[in-house]
Each structure stands twice: as structure tokens, then as C-alpha cells.
Amino acid sequence: MEKRENFGTRLGFILVSAGCAVGLGNVWKFPYICGQNGGAAFIVLYLICLAILGWPILICEYAIGRASRHSEALAFHDLEPKNTHWHRFRWFSVIGNYLLMMFYTMVAGWMINYALRMLTGNLHGLEPDQIADKFSTMLLSPVQMTIFMVVAVLLAFGVCVLGLQNGVERITKVMMILLICLMIVLAVHSLLLPNMQEGLAFYLIPDISKFAEIGYGNVLFAAMSHAFFTLSVGIGSMEIFGSYLDKSRRLTGEALSVMGLDTFVALMAGIIIIPACFAYGVQPDSGPSLLFITLPNVFNHMAGGRIWGTAFFIFMTFAALSTVIAVFENILSMTMEIFGWDRKKAVKRNIVLVILLSMPAVLGYNVLSGLQPIGVGSTIMDLEDFLVSYNLLPLGSLLAVLFCTKKNGWGWKNFLQEVDSGEGLRYPKMVYPYVRFGVPLLIIIIYIKGYYDMFAPFGTKTLVFWMCVAAAFLALIFSFTTFNRKKQ
Numbered sequence: 001m002e003k004r005e006n007f008g009t010r011l012g013f014i015l016v017s018a019g020c021a022v023g024l025g026n027v028w029k030f031p032y033i034c035g036q037n038g039g040a041a042f043i044v045l046y047l048i049c050l051a052i053l054g055w056p057i058l059i060c061e062y063a064i065g066r067a068s069r070h071s072e073a074l075a076f077h078d079l080e081p082k083n084t085h086w087h088r089f090r091w092f093s094v095i096g097n098y099l100l101m102m103f104y105t106m107v108a109g110w111m112i113n114y115a116l117r118m119l120t121g122n123l124h125g126l127e128p129d130q131i132a133d134k135f136s137t138m139l140l141s142p143v144q145m146t147i148f149m150v151v152a153v154l155l156a157f158g159v160c161v162l163g164l165q166n167g168v169e170r171i172t173k174v175m176m177i178l179l180i181c182l183m184i185v186l187a188v189h190s191l192l193l194p195n196m197q198e199g200l201a202f203y204l205i206p207d208i209s210k211f212a213e214i215g216y217g218n219v220l221f222a223a224m225s226h227a228f229f230t231l232s233v234g235i236g237s238m239e240i241f242g243s244y245l246d247k248s249r250r251l252t253g254e255a256l257s258v259m260g261l262d263t264f265v266a267l268m269a270g271i272i273i274i275p276a277c278f279a280y281g282v283q284p285d286s287g288p289s290l291l292f293i294t295l296p297n298v299f300n301h302m303a304g305g306r307i308w309g310t311a312f313f314i315f316m317t318f319a320a321l322s323t324v325i326a327v328f329e330n331i332l333s334m335t336m337e338i339f340g341w342d343r344k345k346a347v348k349r350n351i352v353l354v355i356l357l358s359m360p361a362v363l364g365y366n367v368l369s370g371l372q373p374i375g376v377g378s379t380i381m382d383l384e385d386f387l388v389s390y391n392l393l394p395l396g397s398l399l400a401v402l403f404c405t406k407k408n409g410w411g412w413k414n415f416l417q418e419v420d421s422g423e424g425l426r427y428p429k430m431v432y433p434y435v436r437f438g439v440p441l442l443i444i445i446i447y448i449k450g451y452y453d454m455f456a457p458f459g460t461k462t463l464v465f466w467m468c469v470a471a472a473f474l475a476l477i478f479s480f481t482t483f484n485r486k487k488q
Helices: 010-021 030-036 040-068 075-079 086-120 128-139 142-160 164-191 197-204 209-214 216-229 251-279 288-301 305-339 343-363 380-405 412-419 429-458 460-483
Strands: none
Touching: 010 164, 010 251, 010 305, 030 040, 030 197, 030 216, 030 251, 040 075, 040 209, 040 216, 040 251, 040 380, 040 412, 040 429, 075 086, 086 128, 086 142, 086 288, 086 305, 086 343, 086 380, 128 142, 128 288, 142 164, 142 305, 142 343, 164 251, 164 305, 197 251, 209 216, 216 380, 216 429, 251 288, 251 412, 288 305, 305 343, 343 380, 380 412, 380 429, 380 460, 412 429, 429 460
């Protein structure tokens, strides 16, 4: 196995970590739910939830990585007390990273496809229904979908094969800097559009009345769940970057920097999208339809829309590929550690494996569209997303927090010593009761509520069945972590 590299610079670590956290949810979900749930008032609530939930979990992942100097394939094994079995949980990370890439590579291919469409004028001058037809036609074409998925896989692995410093760090730094520059340019342009004031008001002016209208509990859950999912914690995708860190800086401040950059991208995405939609009388939506139907329609109304549309989808391509590169690096590290492969061998074998594993999601929109695994209208991608977002991310995060705080795990004392190694912001010791009990409780609430929201529309019998499944998973984890005791 190759000698483990370190990040060359602190900026490299922050930008690569933020690149992993900055995903499509920052763009196609956050601006919409922010405006829908009270604008700036929701942003304040979201930032509070990010501090009390996302931040502690992110620090746990970084600490496990830096202390072990391994991916989660070996991290628990190295840090667990003698005669305990926390290392069995490594499969959460292994399975989770592959599952995420089984559909995320396809979506990254969509971004590349639409960047080329905008550049070549393929969508220029089309009516709204024609733009919608273009997206539908792409989804119905397995050949087109496969080609762009393979391009995304090859580009990302092409970066990873160069190594941590020469590939992942160097190229992701450039991509993230360009991404930020593009965002600033697009945001300024959006603020200069005619009649943009209504959109900016929808997005940023505090509207507490929406809390009561939507329900205080619903707004709080929306803020809490997005704060949790935005950082990509739970399957070791952030832990791996902790394993490449030296001990010169304390982890509390480093996690804060990564969170700050991720939040900046989310807020800027809203400034780009929402005023533009309102300026041209287009209702902003959430999800893929926002990116591939609504926004191309907006760009067609805009002076120089082809240029701005191309810039936007290049920005989206960078956002998607930065996440793919980060997760691929984790997959490579895990397979190198488990099987003893060198980097080139791991890249070659994973290229083939990831492409094959990505095919069900691609075919789920066309050849296999008759398969609706989690309800009418669902796709194979929806099932894969459900397994990752509603199961592996929250359960993996729960395990990381318990491992860092329980006496039969790595333990609070060892965790605190690792977090506070180096210079910078100290971790507040008095938060132990909250991290030990409060954070797991919040994760469980998000987990259970996610299942409820997913299956409540399908009727009582279906809901009860799946809620029992969720309860069984939680019981399994708590029974194992409770009785996974060190022998005397």
C-alpha cells in the first residue's frame, strides 16, 4: 500500500472539503426552501441548526480520520478499544460511497450535457414545453445518458489517479476558485436584472408569518434536515480528508471554515436563481426541474442568455464534479486499504465497477422505467437516494458521534485530545452532555421524520411497515453499541 499523503496547504484542505460538501442540494433545494420558509428568518434558523448539528458531526468525522490516518475502512479498527467490534461499521462507509456514486455520476453527466447544450445553443429560442421535452428526451435515451455518465466518471478518476496533492488538491482548488468566481459574476448579474426586487424580497426579507403559516415544527425540521444533509457527513466522505490533515491546526476552526464556505455557496445560489426567476415571471421550483427546465427558460428570456446559461452550467458541472472527485478519493482510499492495491490499480478497477454500478440509475429512466421500487412514479435513482440520504447518512453520523463519546468506543477524552491538537479555536469541553445525548437525539428525530415524510402518502399500512423498519435499524445500532463492551 502506498505511503499516505498529506494536503499541501490548509487552503487545499478547506477547498477540497467544501467541494465535497457543496453539492446539487445547495442549488436546486436550498434557495427554494429558504424563500418558502421565511427568507432571511429561515436562514438564521438554518445557521443555528448548522452550528448545533452539522458542526459537531463534521468535527467527529475529521477527528476519526486524523487520529487514525485511515479512511473508515480501517479507522474504527485502529481506534476502537481492544476486543470491541466497531470496525464492523466500516461497511456503512463502503456501501454508502458506492451507492451515492451509483446515481450522482449520472447527475454529474446531466450537468456536463447541459453545459454543452448551452454552449452550442441547443436550447436557445425554444418554448417552455420544448425545453421540457429536451430534458425528457435526454432521460429516455440510455445511450446519451451512459455517454455523459462515463465522461463524468473518467474525468473524476482522471483527477484522482494523479494523487492527493497533484490531482485532487491541485485541480479541485482551481475548480472551486473558478466556481466561486463564476458564482459572484452570476450573482452580480442577477442583481442587475430588471424587476429583480420581488425575487430578492422572497429570498432574503424575513417573513416570520410563514413560520405560523407552514407550521413552526415543519420550518424547524426543514432547517435542521438541510443543515444535516448539506455537509455530506455519515459515510466517511469528509472523514477521509481528516486523515490527510497534519496536526498543526485544531479541528474546530477548520470545520467552521468548511461550513462557512458551504453556506456561502448555498446563499449565493439563491441570489443567482431566485431574482432571475421572478424577473422573468417564472415560478422557482425545487429539484431537477429547476435546473433543467425552469432555468433554461429563464436564460432564453435574458439578454445574452446563452452566455449566462453556459456560465451557470459550467458552475454546476464544477459543483457536481468536485463532489464526485471527493467521494472517488474516499472509495480509492478504502479499496487501497482493504485490498492492498496501489492507486493506479484501484483506479482501473473502480472505473469499471462504478460505471457498471451506475447503469441501473441510467436505465431506470428508460429501459427499466417500469420498475418503481418505492412507490408509483419512483425510479431506481429514488431508491438509491433513499438508501443513502434516509438511512446511511443519518445512521452513519449517529455511529460516528457515539464512537467519539461512548466509553466503550474511542471515548470523549481521546476525541477531545485529537480535536484540540494544534493552533486555533478550542473545542468547548462543556458541550459533552449535549454531544453525547442531544446530537444523537436530533439525528434520530431527522431519521424518523424522514421515513414518515417518505411513506405517509402511501397509506397507513405502508407507513407502519416502514416505520417498523426504521425502528429495527435503530434498535440494532443501539443494541450493538450498548453491548459492544470492552472485556476486562
